[in-house]
Amino acid sequence: MAPIRVALVAGEASGDILGAGLIQALKQRHGDVEVIGVGGPLMEAEGLQSIFPMERLSVMGLVEVLGRLPELLKRRRHLLRDLIAAKPDVFIGIDAPDFNLDLELKLRRAGIKTVHYVSPSVWAWRQKRVLKIREACDLMLTLFPFEAKFYDEYQVPVRFVGHPLADAIPLQADRRAAREALDLPLEGPVVALMPGSRGGEVSRLGAVFFDAAERLRNLRPGIQFVLPCANPQRREQIEQMLASRDLPLKLLDGKSHLALAACDAVLIASGTATLEALLYKRPMIVAYRVAPLTFKILSRMVKSPYISLPNLLAERLLVPELIQDAATPEALAQLLAPLVEGGDEQTLGFDQIHRTLRCDASAQAAEAVLELIGRN
Structure with missing residues (x-):
């Protein structure tokens, strides 16, 4: 099979877990997979060379985000340039919607297929964000079935994939x-x-x-x-x-x-x-x-x-x-x-x-x- 190049960006530890599992599963199914982007130690263990440390994206709270905004915007600009030059077969933004959705929108406009993995809480509040998601993503991967129903209503291509914790935790705990x-x-x-x-x-x-x-x-x-x-x-x-x-x-x-x-x-x-x-x-x-x-x-x-x-x-x-x-x-x-x-x-x-x-x-x-x- 011809090699595929997959770009991924995760912004925190939970995304690093999801990204590592996804890289592993892609390699099992396809074999020759090159991974680029931003991730943590688990994704790096699966072969990702992180363009910059994932911790630079791990910001919580309005005040903290405002304080780091110039750096985050600069990093996103450079990342966009590098990813467009790399021409991956697909870009996968893992959670971190405030950072990833804008990136996905620009990459999709540049002709790169885009996936967003883990839905933001659009079903609960700021529902109009779904219109941006529809424009930014070729595919939304959701952890929960009720999220997939919501995206179906707005004609966003979606796949409910289940939750990795449900796979990891036994049906009966001792x-x-x-x-x-x-x-x-x-x-x-x-x-x-x-x-x-x-x-x-x-x-x-x-x-x-x-x-x-x-x-x-x-x-x-x-x-x-x-x-x-x-x-x-x-x-x-x-x-x-x-x-x-x-x-x-x-x-x-x-x-x-x-x-x-x-x-x-x-x-x-x-x-x-x-x-x-x-x-x-x-x-x-x-x-x-x-x-x-x-x-x-x-x-x-x-x-x-x-x-x-x-x-x-x-x-x-x-x-x-x-x-x-x-x-x-x-x-x-x-x-x-x-x-x-x-x-x-x-x-x-x-x-x-x-x-x-x-x-x-x-x-x-x-x-x-x-x-x-x-x-x-």
Whole structure:
């Protein structure tokens, strides 16, 4: 088979994981694949020579982005020039829509086939972005089926490929082995507390979660808690919040998957961690709080009836969502208590969703890319 040249750009660690899996699957299907672009260590291990360090694209927050905007725009200009000169058979932008969609638009106008892998949340807010996506992309690859339905409505070529986490996480997790690995009691209820990975999330939800845990302890004597800390900064922040409390709580450095495998139920901030809890089939209560002004703005902009991935995937209110002032310690504890030894409706729904998402995502994505460029 004639060699193919694939250009990819990933902007953060999650994109590096997806990119590495996709490169691997492309090589398995086609053999002679040259990869160029921007990625992290996992993509580099698959043969990518990153044009510049992926970390230069890993910027979060409006103020931080504004501070780095001149550099980001300059890097995108140079990248565009280099990629047009390289004439790849296809360009794949992995997530990072603010950076990649403009790049895709210009590359497509230059006659290069373009793919965007991981849909931005256009179905939830700023829906008019779909018009730019339609102009910029020859193909959208989505991780979730409800996203593909949305793109179909706007005549954007789309393929639902499934989620790599659904492939990686077993359909049945070994709770006993996880508890042994974490040195947790093998018997008795364990609840995972997951108030978020960012400082702002933890500052808004941490005390609420700990108050709820104290109430839950009164309702269910003998209960234990486990909290995976996203990084050393979050651990320090959480330790300070716990200083005056006496909770049977074990803090972990990372190990969120082990914590989910070990627990019976989860009190969790809305975000991607809710998908992991779903895949581990752990009943959950989802909570979220933002700054009052942010909430006021978002409540006008967001079009989706739900905020959590489990409910979006179930297309119904499968898990309770307590948002803003509704997220009180009393309400969280009362809703969580029956889930510690119950939650069968949730877990049954989670199992069905897991099977829907378990599609061998990297292989599906590679197949769709090769079809697009006529090399399948």
